Amino acid sequence: MAKIKCVGLLTSGGDAPGMNAAVRAVTRAAIYNSLEVKGIYRGYRGLITGEILPFKTNNVSNIVQQGGTILKTARCLEFHEPEGRKTAYKTLQKEGIDALVVIGGDGSLSGARIFAQEYNIPIVGVPGTIDNDLNGTDTTIGYDTALNTIMQAVDKIRDTASSHERLFFIEVMGRDAGFLALNGAIASGAEAAIIPEIWTEVDQLEELIKTGFRKSKNSSIVLVAESEITGGAMGMAERVKKEYPQYDVRVTILGHIQRGGSPTASDRILASRMGAAAIDALMEDQRNVMIGIQDDEIVYVPFSKAIKKEKTINRDLLNTLRILSI
Numbered sequence: 236m237a238k239i240k241c242v243g244l245l246t247s248g249g250d251a252p253g254m255n256a257a258v259r260a261v262t263r264a265a266i267y268n269s270l271e272v273k274g275i276y277r278g279y280r281g282l283i284t285g286e287i288l289p290f291k292t293n294n295v296s297n298i299v300q301q302g303g304t305i306l307k308t309a310r311c312l313e314f315h316e317p318e319g320r321k322t323a324y325k326t327l328q329k330e331g332i333d334a335l336v337v338i339g340g341d342g343s344l345s346g347a348r349i350f351a352q353e354y355n356i357p358i359v360g361v362p363g364t365i366d367n368d369l370n371g372t373d374t375t376i377g378y379d380t381a382l383n384t385i386m387q388a389v390d391k392i393r394d395t396a397s398s399h400e401r402l403f404f405i406e407v408m409g410r411d412a413g414f415l416a417l418n419g420a421i422a423s424g425a426e427a428a429i430i431p432e433i434w435t436e437v438d439q440l441e442e443l444i445k446t447g448f449r450k451s452k453n454s455s456i457v458l459v460a461e462s463e464i465t466g467g468a469m470g471m472a473e474r475v476k477k478e479y480p481q482y483d484v485r486v487t488i489l490g491h492i493q494r495g496g497s498p499t500a501s502d503r504i505l506a507s508r509m510g511a512a513a514i515d516a517l518m519e520d521q522r523n524v525m526i527g528i529q530d531d532e533i534v535y536v537p538f539s540k541a542i543k544k545e546k547t548i549n550r551d552l553l554n555t556l557r558i559l560s561i
């Protein structure tokens with residue numbers, strides 16, 4: 236295999252705190268290994284429009300602590316089409332980029348997988364998403380920061396919930412995955428989490444009302460994972476108004492505050508390790524793998540496995556939440 240000389244780097248999809256730390260790590264590890272690095276702006280869109288700049292070590296100075304991504308990110312519809320990907324490949328050739336590092340979530344890695352199947356270019360993915368919904372890695376970049384943001388927000392809402400004796404449904408992100416809702420609920424001492432993973436197994440609202448709510452408390456906080464399956468916090472509140480009108484219900488949707496802010500130490504360290512590992516992987520002739528972390532060890536996860544929607548929640552956590560909310 237021809238030796239890699241120049242690595243292209245992009246961030247794509249939803250931004251996540253820690254993406255910048257990963258950009259810094261990929262850039263510096265590449266330069267350390269005598270590779271050229273080019274920053275591709277606005278995700279796959281930059282590959283199509285040719286918005287690309289050579290990166291030196293100082294392009295990534297002073298960003299380890301910043302949320303968002305200095306490379307910007309975008310959702311690019313053209314990349315879903317073969318024509319768009321053809322243009323992207325031509326850009327890579329023109330720029331002399333012979334390997335790609337893609338930092339993003341499940342959609343971005345799905346795009347990377349298709350691109351790598353069509354064109355002969357080694358691609359390594361780095362899981363950057365607050366949702367923690369990529370398979371084959373214990374955690375993803377941004378998840379810990381988002382969890383901390385949720386915890387702090389819920390702490391504040393609890394003051395109102397308990398002063399007014401209300402039932403609060405707080406909707407958190409997660410894109411059909413309940414990791415943020417479940418762990419956010421445990422961290423903030425919430426009474427329950429309503430998550431899509433067990434939707435068909437139990438009526439979580441009924442269980443909450445019957446077993447827990449207001450037995451010994453004057454307020455309740457329930458974290459609801461955003462999802463078409465659960466109907467989100469609004470869906471829950473509507474149901475309570477109809478079925479249990481005796482409760483004073485309120486809804487808070489945390490929204491984009493969950494994606495912002497300075498990354499936690501855990502996310503910075505994870506992003507730094509994963510970014511450096513992406514370059515190691517390319518130097519070892521790996522291709523079409525996502526960098527994962529399992530039991531604190533870096534692993535390579537084939538794209539096909541990483542994007543399979545089968546990451547399971549830890550059911551012991553559900554039980555712990557139930558026990559602690561009596």
Ligand code: ADP
Nearest residue numbers: 248249310311314315339340341342343345346
């Ligand atoms: P995330 O990476 O956060 O899951 P998206 O799902 O929006 O975010 O995906 C980001 C981008 O990745 C899309 O805008 C598109 O350019 C590309 N992408 C996603 N899925 C595919 C796909 N199946 N084929 C080609 N490109 C895709």
